[in-house]
Amino acid sequence: MTPRRIHRAVADETRASSPPAGPAGAGIVLDHVNKHFFHNGTAIIALANVSLSVAVGEFVSVIGPSGCGKSTLLRIIGGLLAPDGGRVRIGDATPAEARAAKRFGFVPQTPALLPWRSVAGNVTLLRDVGRLPWRRQAGSGPEASGDAASDPMALLAQVGLGSFARSLPRELSGGMQQRVSLVRAFALGSPILLMDEPFAALDEITRDAMRYQLLDIWGQTHKTVVFVTHSIPEAVILSDRVVTMAARPGRVASVEEITLARPRTEDMEDSEEFSFHAHHVRTALRASWEGREP
Amino acid sequence: MSGNRARFLRRGDTVPAALAGPRPPGAGWLRRVVRTVLPGIVAFALLFGGWEFGVRYTHIPATELVAPSAIFRELWRAPGFFASNAWVTLQEAFWGFLVAFGVSITAAVLVVHSKVMDRALSPIVVMFQVTPILALAPPLAVWLGLGPQPKIVMAALVTFVPFFTNAIVGFRAIDPATYEVMRSVNASKLEIFLRLRVPHSLPYLLAATRVCTGLALIGAVVAEFFNSSAGLGNIISAAQSLQQQNVVWAAIFTLILLGVVLVGAVTVVQHRLLRWAEVDPDNT
Numbered sequence: 279m280t281p282r283r284i285h286r287a288v289a290d291e292t293r294a295s296s297p298p299a300g301p302a303g304a305g306i307v308l309d310h311v312n313k314h315f316f317h318n319g320t321a322i323i324a325l326a327n328v329s330l331s332v333a334v335g336e337f338v339s340v341i342g343p344s345g346c347g348k349s350t351l352l353r354i355i356g357g358l359l360a361p362d363g364g365r366v367r368i369g370d371a372t373p374a375e376a377r378a379a380k381r382f383g384f385v386p387q388t389p390a391l392l393p394w395r396s397v398a399g400n401v402t403l404l405r406d407v408g409r410l411p412w413r414r415q416a417g418s419g420p421e422a423s424g425d426a427a428s429d430p431m432a433l434l435a436q437v438g439l440g441s442f443a444r445s446l447p448r449e450l451s452g453g454m455q456q457r458v459s460l461v462r463a464f465a466l467g468s469p470i471l472l473m474d475e476p477f478a479a480l481d482e483i484t485r486d487a488m489r490y491q492l493l494d495i496w497g498q499t500h501k502t503v504v505f506v507t508h509s510i511p512e513a514v515i516l517s518d519r520v521v522t523m524a525a526r527p528g529r530v531a532s533v534e535e536i537t538l539a540r541p542r543t544e545d546m547e548d549s550e551e552f553s554f555h556a557h558h559v560r561t562a563l564r565a566s567w568e569g570r571e572p
Numbered sequence: 573m574s575g576n577r578a579r580f581l582r583r584g585d586t587v588p589a590a591l592a593g594p595r596p597p598g599a600g601w602l603r604r605v606v607r608t609v610l611p612g613i614v615a616f617a618l619l620f621g622g623w624e625f626g627v628r629y630t631h632i633p634a635t636e637l638v639a640p641s642a643i644f645r646e647l648w649r650a651p652g653f654f655a656s657n658a659w660v661t662l663q664e665a666f667w668g669f670l671v672a673f674g675v676s677i678t679a680a681v682l683v684v685h686s687k688v689m690d691r692a693l694s695p696i697v698v699m700f701q702v703t704p705i706l707a708l709a710p711p712l713a714v715w716l717g718l719g720p721q722p723k724i725v726m727a728a729l730v731t732f733v734p735f736f737t738n739a740i741v742g743f744r745a746i747d748p749a750t751y752e753v754m755r756s757v758n759a760s761k762l763e764i765f766l767r768l769r770v771p772h773s774l775p776y777l778l779a780a781t782r783v784c785t786g787l788a789l790i791g792a793v794v795a796e797f798f799n800s801s802a803g804l805g806n807i808i809s810a811a812q813s814l815q816q817q818n819v820v821w822a823a824i825f826t827l828i829l830l831g832v833v834l835v836g837a838v839t840v841v842q843h844r845l846l847r848w849a850e851v852d853p854d855n856t
């Protein structure tokens with residue numbers, strides 16, 4: 279309990295020193311969350327006693343070996359999966375309520391674009407959901423339309439895809455498609471972003487560039503982000519905190535506070551401070567992989 | 573991705589021609605049409621030429637096999653007769669096709685959204701699959717009589733299974749990650765159906781439409797063989813009993829022409845609607 283409180287306090291401090299924080303009331307709290315699955319008759323404990331909290335406007339990365347429950351964690355936060363036990367709160371709501379209010383922007387590993395919709399059509403897709411022409415749901419979801427930071431066309435231009443608005447997804451490279459997927463989540467105007475290894479399928483060079491594009495568009499709004507990754511440099515350069523998970527059963531092994539100043543720049547990846555944090559995360563990851571606490 | 577590349581290469585190979593010097597506008601287009609259509613024309617010419625030649629120089633009696641020239645002469649003699657009977661068959665096939673489409677889509681929607689319906693309907697579909705449906709023509713004629721009903725039912729029966737199986741595959745062909753993204757903003761089942769499943773099923777449904785166009789015609793014609801007063805199947809069975817082989821063959825040619833035109837129309841629609849699809853719809 280105590281370390282968690284300290285982390286929150288530090289996160290709160292960070293937030294206080296940064297310009298007006300993003301949307302209010304959308305912190306994430308997980309308290310002793312458990313989840314198991316049955317696979318061929320045997321129970322797999324995907325998450326055991328996971329407690330974690332993410333402050334409003336905080337960028338938290340989750341790193342860990344395959345199968346340690348990272349995706350499960352994200353899906354529980356997003357209200358796509360119910361936990362067996364424990365408590366999950368999104369601000370003052372349950373995950374299901376938050377999902378119904380369209381408070382999550384989800385970015386999966388694959389771009390997951392609709393191949394028949396243009397780039398512009400894909401970017402506005404999530405906004406359009408719940409607004410079928412013949413039964414408009416009044417007042418559901420954040421009213422993003424007037425919000426400059428969620429303007430789809432501006433966001434597309436910002437990630438260098440301004441001239442591709444009318445293209446079909448098949449005409450774009452993998453990296454470009456993934457940028458469209460990012461913009462789609464941001465354009466929803468939701469206060470929380472859940473990203474499940476969004477850059478994992480990209481080549482190393484594209485991947486490096488994507489970090490800074492993500493930081494660039496994130497910097498305007500400071501949404502709350504939970505970012506799952508396999509890459510230590512990616513986790514360190516992006517995050518306020520890096521959560522290392524261990525497998526069998528899936529659990530939080532350690533949490534690393536990243537003290538690098540914001541805005542983050544590419545030069546920072548060569549700094550001592552960066553190496554220091556990366557080393558910590560790597561040690562924690564190796565320890566969790568070997569099955570002992572660091 | 574490979575589709576993408578193939579498309580690029582195909583575009584690329586017109587470049588040298590463009591570089592070779594100024595050519596009249598439209599010449600490239602004409603050349604492309606000739607290049608795509610010419611092999612088919614040559615193949616047809618060889619087929620009918622060989623047929624004509626065979627009939628003329630092997631002295632096969634006209635009661636057994638008619639030369640293409642005689643068939644075309646027959647068609648030329650009474651085009652209105654064949655056209656009006658084709659119209660009858662076409663209508664029967666069309667309504668049967670439409671009924672099968674409606675029923676199979678409804679069934680597929682139920683099966684995709686409910687495990688119970690899946691378990692209830694799947695055995696029935698397998699039963700349809702293994703039934704030699706054309707053998708039902710005589711009893712259908714007994715039950716439903718002389719009018720268009722038994723023909724419509726037969727056309728519907730033969731087209732039901734291809735539509736149903738393709739609709740199911742299509743509705744289920746959605747990308748799990750896209751599905752998850754839709755669910756993350758609380759999209760309803762209706763919305764996931766309309767925004768995701770329906771567009772995803774289009775390539776499959778159009779491929780099924782192509783196959784079913786021919787099948788519906790076959791169903792209608794076979795039903796007309798038994799107990800009918802009009803239609804190409806009626807002509808075929810009547811002329812057969814009168815030993816008028818050239819009329820039989822003229823009706824068959826009319827049927828072929830009808831099928832070719834309809835399948836061609838479906839192909840045009842396919843190419844219009846499926847520009848986004850990575851896979852060539854012809855290969856599904």
Ligand SMILES: Nc1ncnc2c1ncn2[C@@H]1O[C@H](COP(=O)(O)OP(=O)(O)O)[C@@H](O)[C@H]1O
Pocket residue numbers: 315316317322323324342343344345346347348349350351528
């Ligand atoms: N729907 C499911 N049914 C059965 N087992 C599952 C399901 N989802 C995840 N699991 C299992 O739970 C564990 C954690 O999975 P996941 O959260 O996807 O891990 P990660 O994203 O860290 O790779 C794995 O062992 C996986 O096989």
Ligand SMILES: [Mg+2]
Pocket residue numbers: 348349350474
């Ligand atoms: Mg995962």
